[in-house]
Amino acid sequence: MSTTTSADGTTISFTATGEGRTVVIVNGALSTAADAGPLSDALTDAGFRAVVWDRRARGASGDHPDSTPKDEADDLAAVIDAAGGADAVLGHSSGAVLALYAAMRGVPTGALFLSEPPIDFDGSGFGDEMPERLQAFVDAGRPEEAVASFQREAIGLPAEMVEAGRASGQLAALAPLAQSTVYDTRLTLRLKQVDPTLLDVSASVTVLRGAQTFPFLLAASDRLASVMDGAELVVVPESVMHRPDPAATARVIAERLPEL
Structure with missing residues (x-):
């Protein structure tokens, strides 16, 4: 386990395993770096260097009062920098939202692989309070x-x-x-009813979803892929009900991440 320091001084814990092109994994809600173990192992088996990390207020990472989405984007930037750069970022659920938001802010993510991002395009979800x-x-x-x-x-x-x-x-x-x-x-909420003009990122974007998942996530994934220029939608049959299949996800990344 290693640590890095985010822009606001918060300590962020991360672990890198394997050798090859670097893929940074960004977890979703109510999870820690340990929960990304199967994805990390699958990526390592596929010949990648996988980086897992605890987002702030989770696991071995620190926290700062009243943290913002910008702070979390800075955390990802700090992890990428400490890891020596990223060839790709794989984000799942809210981790996919964070990966996209960070890329929108100019964080050098490399290729983006966004797994079932819960983006509320229609504003029908929970309220601002x-x-x-x-x-x-x-x-x-x-x-x-x-x-x-x-x-x-x-x-x-x-x-x-x-x-x-x-x-x-x-x-x-x-x-x-x-x-x-x-x-x-x-x-x-930061990406609620997002203006498609804000989704112009320089990274290549692949949106992943299962064939069987929650209707809101199916619609959000398809919508995101349709409004982002050049984005590809990939349906992963092995991923079921918002659980990315590690081996199938690693295969999708290996097929689309150019060789160095």
Whole structure:
């Protein structure tokens, strides 16, 4: 495990494995670098150097009060710099939103592989007040309630499923990531009803989604690929219900990332 320092002084933890072209993985909500292990292993097996990292307020990384999407973009820039550059960035879910936002801000991501990004093009999702409500739960020492609200309102899980998670101890296990739910909602709100003119990035873009996934993510992935000039949509049958299949995802990247 290595560390780097983001622009605001926050310590960000990352790990690089393998040799070859460098692919930086950006996790989605309620996950840590450890959760990217299968993707990292598949990329390493495919001949890549894989970099996994804990986004701020997660795992071994630090945090800074009232962090913004810009801070998270700076975190990705710091990881890329510390890794010696990136040939590609693979982002999943909100991690795909972060990868795209960082590229829009000029972070040198290399090729972008965006897996099921939850971009709310139509503005039909949660409201602007949600980050403050989640922060209030965190500040009141009720992290499980922050996670539960995020799962119900941002992810769209049925209330009975969230309560089953509470009964099984899943909410308690996710409670240490509660602060990150505030940042994920701020990030996705930043690209809510995004103006297509803002999606002009210099990197090549591949949007990935499963054939079987949540309707909102299917629509968002297809819409993103259609409004970005030169973007390619790739349907990955092996990826089911918002879970990217590691081997199939690595194969897509290997087929599209030019040899150095």
